[in-house]
Amino acid sequence: MIAAVSVTGLVKRFGQAEVLRGIDLEVPAGRVTCLIGPSGSGKSTLLRCLAFLEEATEGAILIGGEPLGFAVTPDGRRTRLPSGRIRAVRSQIGMVFQHFNLWPHMTALGNVSEALKTVRRLGRSEADDRAMAQLRKVGLQNRANLYPSQLSGGQQQRVAIARALALEPKIMLFDEPTSSLDPELTGEVLNVMRALAADGMTMVVVSHEIGFAASVGHQIAFLDHGQLLLRGTPQEVFRKPRHARLDQFLDTYLDRGAAMLL
Numbered sequence: 001m002i003a004a005v006s007v008t009g010l011v012k013r014f015g016q017a018e019v020l021r022g023i024d025l026e027v028p029a030g031r032v033t034c035l036i037g038p039s040g041s042g043k044s045t046l047l048r049c050l051a052f053l054e055e056a057t058e059g060a061i062l063i064g065g066e067p068l069g070f071a072v073t074p075d076g077r078r079t080r081l082p083s084g085r086i087r088a089v090r091s092q093i094g095m096v097f098q099h100f101n102l103w104p105h106m107t108a109l110g111n112v113s114e115a116l117k118t119v120r121r122l123g124r125s126e127a128d129d130r131a132m133a134q135l136r137k138v139g140l141q142n143r144a145n146l147y148p149s150q151l152s153g154g155q156q157q158r159v160a161i162a163r164a165l166a167l168e169p170k171i172m173l174f175d176e177p178t179s180s181l182d183p184e185l186t187g188e189v190l191n192v193m194r195a196l197a198a199d200g201m202t203m204v205v206v207s208h209e210i211g212f213a214a215s216v217g218h219q220i221a222f223l224d225h226g227q228l229l230l231r232g233t234p235q236e237v238f239r240k241p242r243h244a245r246l247d248q249f250l251d252t253y254l255d256r257g258a259a260m261l262l
């Protein structure tokens with residue numbers, strides 16, 4: 001089976017700083033891959049490379065078997081693909097950010113519908129119908145006419161998820177989707193993500209929610225200093241005795257609820 005995402009030898013440098021140092025990762029279709037690791041280990045950068053928001057310095061990314069951004073010849077040379085090809089492959093990816101990035105002057109419905117109008121070129125009534133269906137999916141059909149400032153952080157993030165889903169991506173990337181939420185609002189966003197996972201969405205999730213990673217993740221990838229130190233099922237990665245670096249990381253991030261899961 002072709003992996004939904006296949007990453008080979010990915011290197012990312014910002015000037016002299018090598019932030020990703022040769023990442024190999026397969027993301028299986030219909031499964032949840034959780035990227036964990038200490039602050040600054042390169043998780044966001046890796047995710048942004050998968051969304052082509054950053055261009056990798058070296059290496060290759062395949063999305064559903066199609067090269068993203070660059071084609072690599074058998075002798076290792078990289079050539080940039082035409083922008084139409086990049087856009088087509090990129091359109092299979094939806095992304096949700098830590099900060100919801102909603103348009104403040106548009107309602108919840110407007111935020112989702114606008115994406116359909118501008119990206120998918122749908123007419124207003126079809127875009128609104130589809131947007132409403134997505135808001136229903138995240139439990140916000142009764143908040144459709146409210147503006148972001150009238151919604152809680154958790155509700156805003158659910159709108160952002162609905163907006164990404166409306167474009168019918170094959171793969172959803174989540175970059176710390178609950179990190180800017182108060183603890184009592186985290187659960188509603190994680191529940192939407194759980195439902196999405198149960199629906200068979202291919203997901204790559206960067207999160208410090210270790211309990212979520214352990215209970216929902218099919219694959220855990222532990223990044224440290226730009227290298228993928230560990231990769232496997234939650235059982236394989238979290239089982240004791242653990243890698244010393246993982247233990248150190250868990251000491252910092254593991255809350256009591258999550259500790260019971262491991």
Ligand SMILES: Nc1ncnc2c1ncn2[C@@H]1O[C@H](COP(=O)(O)OP(=O)(O)OP(=O)(O)O)[C@@H](O)[C@H]1O
Pocket residue numbers: 014017019037038039040041042043044045046
């Ligand atoms: N645009 C950039 N220019 C220069 N350095 C960058 C840039 N983006 C990220 N970095 C650096 O790359 C390293 C990895 O950052 P990244 O945000 O990917 O880590 P992270 O694991 O997601 O961290 P956190 O958990 O704190 O969000 C950091 O040292 C960061 O300062």
